[in-house]
Amino acid sequence: MDKVKIGTCWLDGCSGCHMSLLDLDEGIVGVLEKADIVFGPLVDAQEWPEGVDVALIEGAVSSQDDLDLALTARERSKIVVALGDCAVTGNVPSMRNGIPTRKLLERVYVEGATEGRGVPTDGVPALLKQAEPLHSAIKVDVHVPGCPPKPDAILFVVGALLEGRMPDLGSKLRFG
Amino acid sequence: MTEKVKVRIDGEVIAATAGQTILEVARANGKYIPALCYMEGLSAVGACRLCMVEVSGVARLLPACTTPVQEGLAVNTSSPQLESYRKIAIELLLVERNHVCAVCVSSGHCELQTLAQDHGVTYVRYPYNFPRLTVDATHPRYVLDHNRCVLCSRCVRTCAEVEGAHVWDMAGRGIQTRLVSELQRPWGESTTCTSCGKCVQACPTGAMAEKGWGVEEMTKKRAVVSRLSSIREGQ
Numbered sequence: 001m002d003k004v005k006i007g008t009c010w011l012d013g014c015s016g017c018h019m020s021l022l023d024l025d026e027g028i029v030g031v032l033e034k035a036d037i038v039f040g041p042l043v044d045a046q047e048w049p050e051g052v053d054v055a056l057i058e059g060a061v062s063s064q065d066d067l068d069l070a071l072t073a074r075e076r077s078k079i080v081v082a083l084g085d086c087a088v089t090g091n092v093p094s095m096r097n098g099i100p101t102r103k104l105l106e107r108v109y110v111e112g113a114t115e116g117r118g119v120p121t122d123g124v125p126a127l128l129k130q131a132e133p134l135h136s137a138i139k140v141d142v143h144v145p146g147c148p149p150k151p152d153a154i155l156f157v158v159g160a161l162l163e164g165r166m167p168d169l170g171s172k173l174r175f176g
Numbered sequence: 177m178t179e180k181v182k183v184r185i186d187g188e189v190i191a192a193t194a195g196q197t198i199l200e201v202a203r204a205n206g207k208y209i210p211a212l213c214y215m216e217g218l219s220a221v222g223a224c225r226l227c228m229v230e231v232s233g234v235a236r237l238l239p240a241c242t243t244p245v246q247e248g249l250a251v252n253t254s255s256p257q258l259e260s261y262r263k264i265a266i267e268l269l270l271v272e273r274n275h276v277c278a279v280c281v282s283s284g285h286c287e288l289q290t291l292a293q294d295h296g297v298t299y300v301r302y303p304y305n306f307p308r309l310t311v312d313a314t315h316p317r318y319v320l321d322h323n324r325c326v327l328c329s330r331c332v333r334t335c336a337e338v339e340g341a342h343v344w345d346m347a348g349r350g351i352q353t354r355l356v357s358e359l360q361r362p363w364g365e366s367t368t369c370t371s372c373g374k375c376v377q378a379c380p381t382g383a384m385a386e387k388g389w390g391v392e393e394m395t396k397k398r399a400v401v402s403r404l405s406s407i408r409e410g411q
Binding site for chain 2: 082088090092133135143168170173174176
């Protein structure tokens with residue numbers, strides 16, 4: 001039997017959800033018996049491959065790159081999981097949303113800088129007007145809140161998806 | 177003279193006292209009805225709409241916290257329809273302000289967070305409002321964060337009814353409604369605030385907190401406010 005293909009990525013997040021994913025401890029052995037991680041910060045692939053079964057997406061959609069990657073992941077994956085509070089609610093990245101983007105960038109890179117003042121434009125993606133939850137950009141199949149989601153919640157969700165079931169978090173549901 | 181009445185809650189016949197509300201009778205008999213703006217010992221205002229119940233013979237839903245029982249009343253505390261409305265109410269509370277649990281002193285001890293989790297709110301179906309709101313940190317011991325306020329008015333009622341100072345009120349209407357201290361004077365400059373902190377203890381979220389706590393560290397002694405109120409009623 002072919003192994004299930006898992007892709008992961010982080011958009012506007014802190015990588016904490018990926019840390020929690022690594023924190024499955026020996027649980028990850030069971031996952032990797034049934035699945036391969038084919039894309040993500042933990043592996044070497046450069047582009048989100050076709051035919052991914054489960055996409056675990058951390059972070060809010062905050063920049064043009066975030067949006068592009070989210071759209072690609074959606075297009076090439078069967079099931080998309082919003083992993084963690086940033087992907088589910090916007091969380092900390094969304095705290096900038098009341099401030100116009102230009103003002104925000106100037107506050108940080110001009111007023112707040114002591115050297116190299118100026119809003120960077122080269123090699124950085126354009127910020128979107130607001131950092132939004134993942135489901136505002138693409139269709140999301142499973143939401144796993146938590147900051148980060150606890151390893152056992154991630155294992156529960158991934159385990160169910162590997163068995164072809166849609167998980168119901170129940171008492172494992174936790175924001176923050 | 178207390179008149180006894182018989183009511184039916186979820187099919188079970190229960191003896192109650194006339195004048196009690198549906199919520200009081202239900203809770204006294206171990207029946208769960210969610211509520212956020214209700215707090216034992218304070219007047220009930222029916223603001224949060226979470227305790228809506230079905231009453232036989234009444235076409236619309238009624239808030240359990242403000243509806244008094246009467247002889248023969250039959251109440252349904254849960255149904256798929258009620259559950260879906262409660263979920264909507266919780267989601268609308270979450271989109272109205274900036275409830276960022278990850279950086280909240282009350283995370284893990286927050287009534288709104290708990291309600292969302294208990295009612296299976298895994299995400300919010302409505303667009304977030306992302307309002308730009310202020311934090312009043314002018315009081316030497318306490319802080320008011322409008323980002324986390326649900327306008328339940330428990331602080332307003334605690335201050336007016338239990339402490340008797342009436343520092344807090346609501347200003348504005350609809351989505352513009354804001355909690356204000358003393359006609360919009362900063363909390364720290366209030367001349368009527370006794371700094372008793374009961375409003376902080378009554379607050380269901382992290383909107384009001386003691387200064388000096390980190391994320392997840394602010395636990396509240398809500399029972400203190402209710403107990404004070406019940407002691408005074410007995411006098």
